[in-house]
Amino acid sequence: MQTDHATSAVSAGHPPAPPAEPGPDALRAGLGELVAATGRVRQALETVVTGRPDLVRVTVAVLLAGGHLLVEDVPGVGKTTLAKALARSIDCRVGRVQFTPDLLPSDLTGVNIYRSTSGEFEFRPGPVFNNVVIGDEINRASPKTQSALLECMEEGQTTIDGTTYTLPRPFLVVATQNPVEMEGTYPLPEAQRDRFMARLAVGYPDNAAEMTMLDAQQSADPFAHLEPVTTAEAMTRYTAWTRAVHAAPAVKQYIIDLAVGTRDHAGLRLGASPRASLQLLRVAKAHAAMAGRQHVLPDDVQALAVPVLAHRLILSTESRLAGVSATEVVQDIVERTAIPAGPGTVGSVARRPAAGRLADPSR
Structure with missing residues (x-):
């Protein structure tokens, strides 16, 4: 389990209301900015995920729509690469969880720790308190742990020991999973799958794309030059504009x-x-x-x-x-x-x- 950025203060209560949708004139004026920003995100992803513009297009559309993405395929075809590239293209807090059979729900959402010095419980937030959460091999965890994400994904909040905590906005889960017939996997419950806006299959690259990958990545880290091209605040604003379409x-x-x-x-x-x-x-x-x-x-x-x-x-x-x-x-x-x-x-x-x-x- 890994968190790439320090988690800021966590607040209890109901999630804040999303930004107001713009009127037709404001949407018309802002569409150029939206198209330019999403174009930059797509270009950033395509520097890492070669030969799959269709995959990148749907990925960015899900991000813009404020949904969650499930990427399923056999090991080694670039599922985690796509998730990491998307997270790095946005200047925001990123959390990554490697799902394993012994992972507990509290490892995702956080836990209350008793401090003997103060005689009080202190809440230690988990990786879901980030803007982008990468769940690697989500179907290797037990159904109980998988279900810990249900409230987070649907309502933008999580309840721990009777207290409801808001999650940051935007909040995006990008989960990868292996086919269910592979060893050590648990099929995702229907309710969990229904909360993912889209599921994609990366698939094997064609010959030209795989040759490009071998040339570009044989001696260099594909993420070395990948810089953020937009911000979390901007994506929240674009999502509100999108709903006015x-x-x-x-x-x-x-x-x-x-x-x-x-x-x-x-x-x-x-x-x-x-x-x-x-x-x-x-x-x-x-x-x-x-x-x-x-x-x-x-x-x-x-x-x-x-x-x-x-x-x-x-x-x-x-x-x-x-x-x-x-x-x-x-x-x-x-x-x-x-x-x-x-x-x-x-x-x-x-x-x-x-x-x-x-x-x-x-x-």
Whole structure:
């Protein structure tokens, strides 16, 4: 367990209200700053994570939307590298936790320590009291320890011995996990997976990207020249701007249709929750803002449907035996769901999400 920056004073009480959303004129004026800042973050990540601009784009969209990110794949493909690069690109407090079977919930949230000199208990905050928390191999810890993050991720607070402590803002959990069929892993509970806005699979690089990596990193630390390109305060402001991006009723209905499609699909035992619909809308707004638009297109929803929805679904027994993946089910639903047409959706072109690149790594 590691904390990269000293933790400041911890306050008890309810989390502070987020910054107010700007009006249309203020959003229009600030979009240029937002696009420039997120562009710098993407460039910083791409210096470390080579050959995966699609992965970087979704990662930054989740950051901008104020969500949490789950990165799943086999060991050695760059999951932790992506998480560390994202944390280093922002000037903020960073905490890192290496999840192990003997990790306790208090190792994450903190613990009250009795001081005999004063006769009082002193609260020692854990690594969740940072802006960015890197949870390495989260599914190697027991379900009890994994569940310690539930309140933190959903409400921006944690309760210890009856006292509720606020977490800093912004608060982002970037967790990595290995496939569940590997030794020493515990599958994440459904409630835990549902709190991650998106799940990504890094995948193996292509030949050119792997050659670039070998040339660039054979004698140099890939993080040596990675400097912060924005601040935590700026990201909090951009997140508020992002939520002011307009989504037409037809686009919102499209999101609902996709969610309902997962609930009614014969190949699924559990479909997407209302939280999934809300998070898909939020990250679609972030995707639109990164493109400099004040309105969401169905394209934004389609581009993010797989990473936002697939990890929340539970396949039926028949689908698992047939070798069908949750990614394929989401792609099938996207293909079969009618594209909305109307005010606020002009310019959208229906397309199928790219298979494999952001796919569900488990089949």
